[in-house]
Amino acid sequence: RREYNITLLPGDGIGPEVISVAKKVLTLAGSQQGIEFQFKEMPVGGAALDLVGVPLPDETLSVAKHSHAVLLGAIGGYKWDNNEKHLKPETGLLQLRAGLGVFANLRPATVLPQLVDSSTLKKEVAEGVDLMVVRELTGGIYFGHPRGFSTNENGEEIGFNTEVYATYEIDRIARIAFETARKRRGKLCSVDKANVLEASMLWRKRVTMMASDYPDVELTHMYVDNAAMQLIRDPKQFDTIVTNNIFGDILSDEASMLTGSIGMLPSASLGESGPGLFEPIHGSAPDIAGQDKANPLATVLSVAMLLRYGLHEENAARIIESAVLETLNKGFRTGDIFSAGKKDLKLEILMSRVRVKTIQEPASS
Numbered sequence: 001r002r003e004y005n006i007t008l009l010p011g012d013g014i015g016p017e018v019i020s021v022a023k024k025v026l027t028l029a030g031s032q033q034g035i036e037f038q039f040k041e042m043p044v045g046g047a048a049l050d051l052v053g054v055p056l057p058d059e060t061l062s063v064a065k066h067s068h069a070v071l072l073g074a075i076g077g078y079k080w081d082n083n084e085k086h087l088k089p090e091t092g093l094l095q096l097r098a099g100l101g102v103f104a105n106l107r108p109a110t111v112l113p114q115l116v117d118s119s120t121l122k123k124e125v126a127e128g129v130d131l132m133v134v135r136e137l138t139g140g141i142y143f144g145h146p147r148g149f150s151t152n153e154n155g156e157e158i159g160f161n162t163e164v165y166a167t168y169e170i171d172r173i174a175r176i177a178f179e180t181a182r183k184r185r186g187k188l189c190s191v192d193k194a195n196v197l198e199a200s201m202l203w204r205k206r207v208t209m210m211a212s213d214y215p216d217v218e219l220t221h222m223y224v225d226n227a228a229m230q231l232i233r234d235p236k237q238f239d240t241i242v243t244n245n246i247f248g249d250i251l252s253d254e255a256s257m258l259t260g261s262i263g264m265l266p267s268a269s270l271g272e273s274g275p276g277l278f279e280p281i282h283g284s285a286p287d288i289a290g291q292d293k294a295n296p297l298a299t300v301l302s303v304a305m306l307l308r309y310g311l312h313e314e315n316a317a318r319i320i321e322s323a324v325l326e327t328l329n330k331g332f333r334t335g336d337i338f339s340a341g342k343k344d345l346k347l348e349i350l351m352s353r354v355r356v357k358t359i360q361e362p363a364s365s
């Protein structure tokens, strides 16, 4: 019998809705594999601001650090949008990622056969897409100094940020990316803006240097503007993409739409040691929060990544992934991936029941 401590950070908006489904699924998949979970639920983001006045309470970070894995829903909302920087929900999430040292963010985008028709792209373009964005998560313009507000020589207000990468930050994310590509189809595309930005010039140099350690991986480089275009033109050319924090943020949202919906994309954030952080790539979706419309699959698939990358419980991860496929096979859909002839689904009632059933009684395929 194995036991793990899991920190649950539901956060804001649809965060608590998707976390409650994911928690049920995790518990059930675990029970099939003789795994027991102890959950500790802690506040983060707007929820923490309302409760204790900061977006990442010390106790939340400390509980997270001492657990085996951290599962986050989403943070943010209109209510806190005009807060000062240090009192924004988003700042809490960045502090959490930095505090856990999770510099490597894996964001897979896979077009499932069941959802080809949900993609906005032509079937022949979307069909079979299976790529992995390896996003650097604790550096770059999100964290670089100097940053802030000031005034220029005309007395005009200015806001400024700095894109900065040190060699060790590039090397460690590049290493993860090469290892990831090696285990996939052996193709790595490094995305940068080395025609303009010094930080990208260093990025390209270090990634190129590392290629000699990986003769089995085919390395290419692409400017980010072209990459944004190529992702829509011919997404199947990509296997593994490695890129900086901000480009990875943008390209992974773009990649999500190949799969049908941002509500489908999970992520795993890993560091050198300590617990991983697992979260859907979407936000708190304030436009649909509280309406029982959120697609929980991005979070459910994040739980599968938690089992695989965080706890090395591959069998339990697979149980969850097949349950998701089975649920889709049965025709159940949330509004975001709804297409003609499919049943729209009320998340708490219908979907969790179907999924729970699927997990308890694996499909006889």
Ligand code: NAD
Residues within 6 Å of the ligand: 014, 073, 074, 075, 076, 077, 078, 090, 093, 262, 263, 264, 279, 280, 281, 282, 283, 284, 285, 286, 287, 288, 293, 294, 295, 296, 298, 334, 336
């Ligand atoms: P968003 O991802 O929250 O929503 C974008 C659009 O996608 C919305 O129309 C939303 O309804 C839809 N959507 C997102 N997730 C969905 C799901 N699971 N099922 C169905 N539809 C879904 O991005 P946004 O609107 O730009 O940001 C809203 C808030 O979330 C902001 O405060 C932002 O800072 C925050 N945010 C947080 C995270 C995070 O917690 N990791 C990520 C992105 C944005």
Ligand code: IPM
Residues within 6 Å of the ligand: 076, 090, 093, 094, 249, 281, 283
């Ligand atoms: C994400 C989000 C976050 C990011 C925000 C909310 C800080 O967009 O997880 O993709 O930019 O990393």
Ligand code: MN
Residues within 6 Å of the ligand: 249, 250, 253, 281
């Ligand atoms: Mn994002």
